[in-house]
Amino acid sequence: MFDRTVITPRLRARFSSAGQRAKPHLRTVVLALIALTVLFTLSSVRHLAAAIATRHSLAGGSDYDLNHKLLANTQDVVDKGSPHWLQDGTIHRSTTSVRGNAPVEKDKATLSEQLQRRSEVKSTGGYAVESIRTSSQQDLLQTTLAKSGNCNIMNNTDYWGEPVKWGPNNKLASAEACCANCHSYQPSTSEDLNCNVWVYCGDKDKCGNQYMDCWLKHLAHPAAVAPKSGREIPWTAGILLPAAQHEAATTQMMEEEVDRRYHIVITAQGAATHWQARVHYYWYKKVKEQCEAAGKCDMGGFTRLLHSGHLDELMDEIPSFVANPLPDEGHKGYVVLNRPYAFVQWLQGAAITEKYVFMSEPDHIWLKPMPNLMVGQRPASFPFFYIEPSKTEFLPITQKFTGPLSRKQAEKIAPVGNAPTLLSLAQLHKMAPTWMNTSMAIFSDEQANKEWGWVLEMYGFAISCFKEDVGPIDLHLKMMSQPPWDEKMDPYYLLHYTYGNDYTLEGTFTPGKIGAWRFDKRSYSEKPPPRNLGDPPDGMKNELVRHLINALNEATNHIPGWDEYSASGRATQFWDGKL
Incomplete structure (x- = not known):
């Protein structure tokens, strides 16, 4: 450092002049730092809001205590009005509403449109809050939409899903309004996700800052997802089912058939399934006896489909059909590939009297008689959450075995395996060869084998049903x-x-x-x-x-x-x- 006592007047003047010249540059630097700080703060808040949305998407939004704390950190921003990056282009900020005495329509789209037109929007805390007018006609519209089955309102329930409209900037006055909002949601393009799941937080005390949040979400197969439920959950939820599934869920209309019996088939090979098959058959016999004693019973005959290629000691205890396995080089230790091959052989060589087939497994125990759950010619199956052919990272793999598909088209592939599945014998005849060939193709594909692993044969079944137009498949979480x-x-x-x-x-x-x-x-x-x-x-x-x-x-x-x-x-x- 310089010793001030030895600085000459001339040198002092030079330093003073340099300082004067530096001041504008210093101001520029300071202003730049302030600007960067502001940008960083806004960016942080934006990422914080995104984190809230992501957490709600993945965890279902029921962790409202944590979300409440996160939102509290942004309350100073919220109180001054919603920043542009948090606004949704679909938020209504008009304070006008359409009045009139239009007749109540039964069509769900018309109901939704009327409900939306008759909504009055109020601005609260920078957000749009939709307040449904209380006229008797609008109450009727709202009630009709809810009771029509299109809302499927479930209290104390929360669904996860991919958000298409965030709850923090979609504040609505009621669960019914949230349902209507989901129903009328229009994606930006034909390939964008639509809304088929909604969740609404209507408990002011429990919801905190999430009070009146209406999240619009998308799930490939809403009926395949078990929601989180319980008294401690403040959310109200609903799903919008496609027309066919809605009919199945609400009316359970069956074709008038005299005989709807189904044949039960389990597949087996090896020591583990040997004893499991004996236990399964015992409970099949016991539950079928209960079924027949109660009156009309849809449970039919039974076959153990043994794909070892050899008779075993249980042939006289359990009705069995012996099928040949694939050559060792055909499955390379993945013996599950023998299953679709065994079904092809069984269909060619067995005399099956029932019109329907229920594919089960040795490690299933019957709890009670099951009616034929098929509606018309729609198969009935249990959904598995880990079968995701339309998932972003899996879609290119799926397309290897289906040809080009959009994500929406891929979502028509049901998240199922062959068991438990109930379908007609004709449908099984139609898709079994494709199931066998597709499963072998997936097994032989290095990428598909790596990604889908031990459930690749289940993917083969699901994709084959889609390719052979066996469906749509109704999903029954309560089947198993x-x-x-x-x-x-x-x-x-x-x-x-x-x-x-x-x-x-x-x-x-x-x-x-x-x-x-x-x-x-x-x-x-x-x-x-x-x-x-x-x-x-x-x-x-x-x-x-x-x-x-x-x-x-x-x-x-x-x-x-x-x-x-x-x-x-x-x-x-x-x-x-x-x-």
Whole structure:
């Protein structure tokens, strides 16, 4: 540093002159820093709002405590009016409304349009709040739209989905108005996502800053998603079903047929499915007996489709059809590829008297008689959330086996596998060869095999139904339970014990951690489980897990010679089918 005592007047003048010249530059730098700070702040707020939307999209929006805190951080911005980057071009800011006495139309589009025209918009806190007029005619319109089935209003329920209109800048006065908003939503282009799911937060105390938020969302298959529900959830939700699904869900109109029986088929190969098939057949027989005792019963005959190529010791205990497997080089250890090949052989060689086929699996336990759930010629199936052929990263893979498809077209591929699925025998004849060939093509494609892995044959089934125009497929979440994630017996027809069940000795569920008490079918991959498996802890509240153990114990105690069978893995005594 300079010592001020040795600076000469001439040198001081030079420094002073330089300082004067530097001041404009300094002001420029300061102003630039201020501008950058403002831009950074706005950008941060924008990303914060985007994070809120993303969290609501992925988590369903029910984590309102966290979202409340996030929104509180932007309240100073909100109070001064919604910034341009948070505004939605579809928000109405007009304070005028259309009055009139137009007749109430039954058509849902007309109802929605009338409801929207008769809405009055008020500006609150920088947001548009839609206040539905309380005239009797408009109340009737709103009520008619809600009761027509197009809203499917569910209280204390939240759906996840891809947002097409954010809740924070879509404040509406009621759940019915939110439904109407979803119903009338128009995507910008034909390829943009439409609204088929809406969620509304109408509890002022619980919703906090999310009060009156109306999120418009899109799901490829709303009927395939189990929403989050419970008294603690302040959201009200609804889904807009396509006309065909809406008819199925609300009227359950069936074709008038005298005989709607379906033939049950399970596929099997290996030690694990050997004992599972015996348990399955026991419960099939017991539930079918209950079904027939109650009157008209749609449950028909039974076949174990054994795709090992060899007879086994259960041929006289369980009605079976033996199919040849693919050559080893055809499946390279992925024996599931034998399944569609086995169905092709079964359809060619078996005499099937029923007009319908229900494809099930050995690790399904019948809980109660299931009616034929098909409506007309629409198959009925259980949806699997992990079958996503229209997903952005999967669409190019899907197109390898379908040809060019838009995302909307790909969403017509149902998220299903072959089991459990109910379809007509004619439909199975039509699609089975394509299912076999498509599954083998997917297996042989390096990218598809890597991405779809162990469920690639399920993708093969879903894509083949689409290619062969077998559908649309009605999705039934209540067809099958999957404990421990499902807990209550009602309303399911089947119990699928594919997941491990782990609990502490006090009965607390420990997902992802081996419990002090547990049941997992994989523990019995080589040999059957013993008779009289230990009961779950008294404090365990899951009805389905408790029923699973009771069902296994009942079957293994009823089938003769189970102790020896459990010890050796080979059956020497057989059940005669009598209950």
